Amino acid sequence: MRFSLAxxxxxxxxxxxxxxxxALKGLFTSHVTGNFVTLGAALVLGTSGAxxxxxxxxxxxxxxxxxxxxxxxLEARGxxxxxxxxxxxxxxxxxxxxxxxxxxxxxxxxGAPALTVGLTLVSAMAIVNAAQRxxxxxxxxxxxxxxxxxxxxxDLADWLAHQHAQLAPEVRTRIRRMSASVxxxxxxxxxxxxxxxxxxxxxxxxxxxxxSATLMMREALAQAEPHS
Numbered sequence: 001m002r003f004s005l006a007x008x009x010x011x012x013x014x015x016x017x018x019x020x021x022x023a024l025k026g027l028f029t030s031h032v033t034g035n036f037v038t039l040g041a042a043l044v045l046g047t048s049g050a051x052x053x054x055x056x057x058x059x060x061x062x063x064x065x066x067x068x069x070x071x072x073x074l075e076a077r078g079x080x081x082x083x084x085x086x087x088x089x090x091x092x093x094x095x096x097x098x099x100x101x102x103x104x105x106x107x108x109x110x111g112a113p114a115l116t117v118g119l120t121l122v123s124a125m126a127i128v129n130a131a132q133r134x135x136x137x138x139x140x141x142x143x144x145x146x147x148x149x150x151x152x153x154x155d156l157a158d159w160l161a162h163q164h165a166q167l168a169p170e171v172r173t174r175i176r177r178m179s180a181s182v183x184x185x186x187x188x189x190x191x192x193x194x195x196x197x198x199x200x201x202x203x204x205x206x207x208x209x210x211x212s213a214t215l216m217m218r219e220a221l222a223q224a225e226p227h228s
Contacts, residue, residue, distance in 0.1 A: 005217050006139035007184045009128050012210040013143050014188025015195070016093075019203045020121050022196045023100070025109045027052050029121040030129075030143040032060045051110045052118040059119050063126035071134060082135045085127050086218050090211040092124035097204040104201035117204070124211075140181040148178040 017030040028034040039053040067088075071081045096117045103113035125143070132142045140148050155175050195203035 005214065006132060006136045006142060007180065008210065008214040008217055009132065009136075010142040010181055010184045011188040011191075012207050012214065013125055013128055014185035015192035015210065016121055016125060016188075016207050017143070018189040018192030019196050019207075020118065020192075022193060023104065023201060023203070024052060024106065024114060024118045027056065027109070027118045027122075029056075029118065030125045032056045032122060032125075052115055055115075055119060056122050059122050060126045063123045064130045067127050067130045068134070071130075082131060083215070083218055085131045085135075086211070086215045089124045089127045089131075090208065090215055092120050092127070093204075093207045093211050096120040096124070097208050100201045100204045106201075124207075140178045142181070143185065145182050145185055148182050152178050152182070 013030045017028060020027055020029040026038040028038065035053040035056045039050055043050055067085065071085070074081045074084060099113055099120070100117050104117070106114040106117075108114065109118070129143060132139065152175055155171050159171075191206075192203065195206055
């Protein structure tokens with residue numbers, strides 16, 4: 001069940017990353033460090049969107065710090081931390097969808113509406129990443145596909161180096177989980193790109209539905225883990 005929850009979060013993260021990249025002229029909402037590259041390209045080529053790319057990382061970091069501090073307070077009071085984080089994520093995605101539907105599509109991605117959508121999505125993805133690290137740490141990272149792919153290849157290389165010796169059970173489990181994580185995120189990216197191509201700015205309504213479904217999945221764990 002834990003991995004299913006992580007998979008749902010990873011699927012949504014991939015979707016939001018791809019849709020946001022297309023709608024907001026190259027803004028990464030999940031892979032925020034990728035904005036260093038697109039920021040450099042925007043400055044050199046004179047394209048728009050530099051401000052959102054510049055703000056993405058500090059906003060991402062600030063939201064994670066605040067999320068962690070709030071989580072610690074909730075834990076001290078015996079309240080459901082993960083449930084609260086997922087509710088906040090869903091609320092932020094809903095705000096982004098409403099603003100996008102009202103003001104999009106965005107010709108000027110440095111304008112207030114586009115910045116609001118972009119940084120709200122960044123904030124939602126920051127909460128998702130924090131939730132994974134704090135509450136779903138046994139699952140592979142939800143958005144760091146380079147790290148997941150690197151570990152998969154290292155495990156496969158070790159297997160080949162031992163002349164196809166039997167893989168240890170824990171290694172097989174790690175390969176299976178990380179491969180699934182990469183596939184789920186890639187599926188989300190494909191879904192986000194296709195949705196943007198088909199329905200344009202309305203594609204941002206889909207993550208709200210996915211996040212709501214994820215919250216329902218979390219509620220299914222409430223009896224077993226009442227304080228998480």
